[in-house]
Amino acid sequence: VDQLKNLFSTINLGELINKDNEEKPEQLLPEVTFKGVAEYIKSDKCKNIIVMCGAGISTAAGIPDFRTPGTGLYDNLQKYELPSPQAIFEINFFKENPQPFYTLAKELYPGSFKPTTCHYFIKLLEQKGLLRRAYTQNIDTLERVAGVGGDKLVEAHGTFHTAHCVQCRMEYSQDWVKEKVFKDEIPHCKDCEELVKPDIVFFGEPLPRRFFNLRYEDFRLCDLLIVMGTSLKVHPFASLVDGVEDTTPRLLINREKCGESDPLMKLLGGGGAGMDFDSDKAYRDVCWLGDCDDGCLALADLLGWKNELKTMVCNQHKEIDQNSQATASKEKCPSKKSA
Numbered sequence: 001v002d003q004l005k006n007l008f009s010t011i012n013l014g015e016l017i018n019k020d021n022e023e024k025p026e027q028l029l030p031e032v033t034f035k036g037v038a039e040y041i042k043s044d045k046c047k048n049i050i051v052m053c054g055a056g057i058s059t060a061a062g063i064p065d066f067r068t069p070g071t072g073l074y075d076n077l078q079k080y081e082l083p084s085p086q087a088i089f090e091i092n093f094f095k096e097n098p099q100p101f102y103t104l105a106k107e108l109y110p111g112s113f114k115p116t117t118c119h120y121f122i123k124l125l126e127q128k129g130l131l132r133r134a135y136t137q138n139i140d141t142l143e144r145v146a147g148v149g150g151d152k153l154v155e156a157h158g159t160f161h162t163a164h165c166v167q168c169r170m171e172y173s174q175d176w177v178k179e180k181v182f183k184d185e186i187p188h189c190k191d192c193e194e195l196v197k198p199d200i201v202f203f204g205e206p207l208p209r210r211f212f213n214l215r216y217e218d219f220r221l222c223d224l225l226i227v228m229g230t231s232l233k234v235h236p237f238a239s240l241v242d243g244v245e246d247t248t249p250r251l252l253i254n255r256e257k258c259g260e261s262d263p264l265m266k267l268l269g270g271g272g273a274g275m276d277f278d279s280d281k282a283y284r285d286v287c288w289l290g291d292c293d294d295g296c297l298a299l300a301d302l303l304g305w306k307n308e309l310k311t312m313v314c315n316q317h318k319e320i321d322q323n324s325q326a327t328a329s330k331e332k333c334p335s336k337k338s339a
């Protein structure tokens with residue numbers, strides 16, 4: 001309490017009040033609404049869109065997210081008897097006890113899931129020449145499966161695509177690791193016999209170099225940031241929302257609001273951090289609450305792309321079904337004429 005009192009006594013309230021009275025930056029959206037964002041995308045001002053996404057864009061594919069109470073992964077790990085749910089992705093815990101991670105990996109291994117409408121919406125942004133980059137926290141590789149180019153992707157929490165020995169760093173392919181995992185074997189390095197781990201980022205490990213190499217330039221040039229299916233709880237990923245210019249509009253499509261500015265931080269003078277959807281000073285942040293797939297379809301509708309998106313999803317799902325020799329999708333693709 002004393003420390004807080006000291007802290008508050010050093011804050012210059014006059015300065016804070018002035019900060020609050022500062023003029024807000026230029027508003028680029030014709031109106032601060034979902035429709036306003038669509039109008040802005042259609043204008044020639046919006047050429048570089050960045051998408052930031054998380055586990056919520058893949059729940060419709062059947063992959064659980066992490067933090068949704070009840071269905072999220074962290075509420076369903078009791079059988080592993082972990083010291084804490086996140087331990088399954090902690091590097092020090094993994095080195096001591098890799099079994100829980102590999103048992104889970106077997107369930108979640110890429111290859112058994114189909115991208116969602118939201119993944120194909122990202123692909124559509126790329127096809128329209130509007131996607132500067134998609135920054136994903138997901139390790140399910142569904143952006144790649146949807147056809148988003150590797151150059152357009154930053155897999156910020158790594159990927160199952162490749163794997164390395166945790167000791168000598170010898171590289172192993174996804175197929176080699178997958179074969180072991182599906183035989184319930186723990187993959188060990190052929191050379192030094194240490195553990196081999198897919199290149200997904202565990203707590204306690206640095207993010208890939210590509211994340212740091214691209215983020216500053218990408219976010220400086222960003223004309224619109226679309227955040228989808230993430231609780232924005234994990235840093236440094238979550239703080240990317242503050243990397244765009246003060247004027248850059250930001251759209252959140254999610255089941256719940258997140259990433260809002262922390263009132264305490266604001267009081268302490270860090271007013272720029274986080275998004276502001278609701279205050280009377282809101283000038284660039286828009287929130288669409290609901291399922292990502294519905295949000296993407298609603299946006300595609302306003303952009304006149306809805307039929308194109310639905311056709312893309314349907315055709316791609318059929319192709320995946322055929323390639324995996326599963327029963328062909330019974331969904332009927334929309335005809336070119338219908339909206």
Ligand code: OAD
Nearest residue numbers: 054055056059065066067089137229230231254255291292
């Ligand atoms: P979370 O589980 O923390 O958040 C998922 C968000 O998506 C929540 O806000 C859900 O309400 C929302 N959501 C779920 N399904 C949705 C749907 N169909 N439509 C719209 N919204 C939906 O997942 P992340 O934010 O991705 O890191 O988690 C971030 C990181 O925490 C992960 O990358 C992982 C984890 O620990 C590591 O393992 C390093």
